[in-house]
Amino acid sequence: MPDASVKAMFEWTADYEVGVRQIDGEHRRLFALAETLYQAMTAGKGKAVLQDHLAALLDYTCYHFKHEEQLMERIAYPGYRQHRQDHENLRSTVRAMADRSASGETTMTIEVMLFLMEWLKRHIAGSDRLIGDRMKTEPT
Numbered sequence: 735m736p737d738a739s740v741k742a743m744f745e746w747t748a749d750y751e752v753g754v755r756q757i758d759g760e761h762r763r764l765f766a767l768a769e770t771l772y773q774a775m776t777a778g779k780g781k782a783v784l785q786d787h788l789a790a791l792l793d794y795t796c797y798h799f800k801h802e803e804q805l806m807e808r809i810a811y812p813g814y815r816q817h818r819q820d821h822e823n824l825r826s827t828v829r830a831m832a833d834r835s836a837s838g839e840t841t842m843t844i845e846v847m848l849f850l851m852e853w854l855k856r857h858i859a860g861s862d863r864l865i866g867d868r869m870k871t872e873p874t
């Protein structure tokens with residue numbers, strides 16, 4: 735149960751909506767997973783717990799990227815290659831950071847979380863929104 739006295743760090747708002755139900759739902763879940771990790775940190779949970787939450791967040795990020803990539807393929811999205819490349823770059827950067835945090839540097843867990851969420855917020859507001867816009871204008 736999150737501590738109500740601790741302010742939420744990662745709150746999904748309608749500003750992040752891209753207008754595709756599945757993608758919006760998965761983005762919400764990403765924010766929720768990051769928030770769970772953040773709350774565990776502020777509650778002073780141990781390294782193993784934090785690592786588990788971080789792993790869940792990273793796994794879900796990869797799972798979600800796959801869905802977005804499948805969707806882009808399905809609608810023959812013109813920006814597909816670049817968008818997939820952006821996902822790939824993020825995946826490898828974050829995996830490398832997570833490996834370092836697993837090998838003992840606890841502050842890296844915080845760094846990975848902040849880096850990932852900043853990246854996702856920018857990516858959702860920019861690139862992912864364009865997929866939503868495309869789906870609104872293209873007949874399917």
Ligand SMILES: [Fe+2]
Binds near residue numbers: 802857
């Ligand atoms: Fe994306």
